Amino acid sequence: MKDFIAGLPKCELHLHIEGTLEPELKFELAARNGLELPYASVAEMRAAYTFDSLSSFLTIYYEGMKVLRTEPDFYDLATAYLTKAAEQNVRYAEIFFDPQAHTSRGVPFDVVIRGLRRALMDAHARLGVRAQLIMCFLRDFQAEYAMATLLESLPYKEWIAGVGLDSDEKGNPPRKFAAVYERARQEGYLLTMHCDVDQDDAVEHIRQAVEEIGVDRIDHGVNILEDQRLVELVLARGTGLTCCHDLQRLRHRVDEGRGHPQADGPGRAGDDQLRRPGLLRRLRAGEPHRPAGGAAARSRGAGSAPAQRLRDHLAAQAPQGCLSGRDRRLHLVTASPSG
Numbered sequence: 001m002k003d004f005i006a007g008l009p010k011c012e013l014h015l016h017i018e019g020t021l022e023p024e025l026k027f028e029l030a031a032r033n034g035l036e037l038p039y040a041s042v043a044e045m046r047a048a049y050t051f052d053s054l055s056s057f058l059t060i061y062y063e064g065m066k067v068l069r070t071e072p073d074f075y076d077l078a079t080a081y082l083t084k085a086a087e088q089n090v091r092y093a094e095i096f097f098d099p100q101a102h103t104s105r106g107v108p109f110d111v112v113i114r115g116l117r118r119a120l121m122d123a124h125a126r127l128g129v130r131a132q133l134i135m136c137f138l139r140d141f142q143a144e145y146a147m148a149t150l151l152e153s154l155p156y157k158e159w160i161a162g163v164g165l166d167s168d169e170k171g172n173p174p175r176k177f178a179a180v181y182e183r184a185r186q187e188g189y190l191l192t193m194h195c196d197v198d199q200d201d202a203v204e205h206i207r208q209a210v211e212e213i214g215v216d217r218i219d220h221g222v223n224i225l226e227d228q229r230l231v232e233l234v235l236a237r238g239t240g241l242t243c244c245h246d247l248q249r250l251r252h253r254v255d256e257g258r259g260h261p262q263a264d265g266p267g268r269a270g271d272d273q274l275r276r277p278g279l280l281r282r283l284r285a286g287e288p289h290r291p292a293g294g295a296a297a298r299s300r301g302a303g304s305a306p307a308q309r310l311r312d313h314l315a316a317q318a319p320q321g322c323l324s325g326r327d328r329r330l331h332l333v334t335a336s337p338s339g
């Protein structure tokens with residue numbers, strides 16, 4: 001099973017580059033920048049990478065970024081991910097980055113974007129893996145800060161495929177960023193945003209994203225299944241969804257023995273709808289230290305009935321993995337890195 005998954009060509013459509021920072025590189029960057037880490041060793045740090053809620057996950061996520069200071073740091077971060085991705089036969093990746101997580105602690109925007117861009121170009125030439133950047137705004141910051149970040153990005157917009165919205169959604173609805181998204185659209189950016197699973201007012205947030213903002217894609221967005229009208233709307237528009245299975249599992253406390261809700265059967269009412277053509281799903285999450293396919297490979301014994309179902313499931317998904325939808329959405333997943 002592991003070899004089968006490893007051999008499948010893949011595209012990674014939901015990955016937060018800062019979340020891929022491995023402890024080894026973190027120690028290396030801390031030493032390079034003369035920073036102290038609150039861990040004595042890589043093993044101790046790895047042991048601390050546990051989370052049982054979105055907020056505890058975000059605490060680890062933001063803490064990890066502090067070692068990223070210079071252009072070579074961002075280059076090394078993205079190069080490490082792309083190297084691992086290429087080894088796992090990822091052919092194409094759309095990579096989220098969070099500029100405000102860096103500019104808010106004094107790292108200039110151009111340091112971030114130049115490091116990431118250089119890594120993407122080198123990985124394309126050296127490894128053949130193509131990747132594009134999606135610039136996320138932190139939704140728990142003010143909309144004005146997001147707008148300022150958007151304006152700061154404009155000299156580099158040829159290097160950025162689209163904009164996204166992440167971090168803590170509670171109390172930070174899509175509507176808060178309507179003006180930012182409108183300006184981003186005018187500037188030619190494609191639009192996506194996170195709509196987290198079972199968030200307060202989850203369905204209303206999805207409705208705002210689809211109807212008021214007019215996003216090209218939704219990240220997570222599983223609660224759309226609670227509103228058939230919205231399901232039909234995104235199907236008609238060809239709006240993609242990038243669902244994060246591990247986060248679903250975290251939220252719904254599906255235990256390891258029961259396995260993956262979509263591989264083994266409906267884990268929640270309406271899950272089968274996510275299989276409908278046109279609703280894009282992804283197979284792995286962009287979490288720290290979880291290589292693509294790793295969770296699936298770990299949770300199944302090769303040759304078991306669930307393994308065969310998972311194998312069939314993955315094989316069925318692979319050819320359509322990149323087909324986000326119609327018209328301009330396709331550009332998000334097929335265009336070569338520009339420039």
Ligand SMILES: [Zn+2]
Nearest residue numbers: 016166194219
């Ligand atoms: Zn995400």
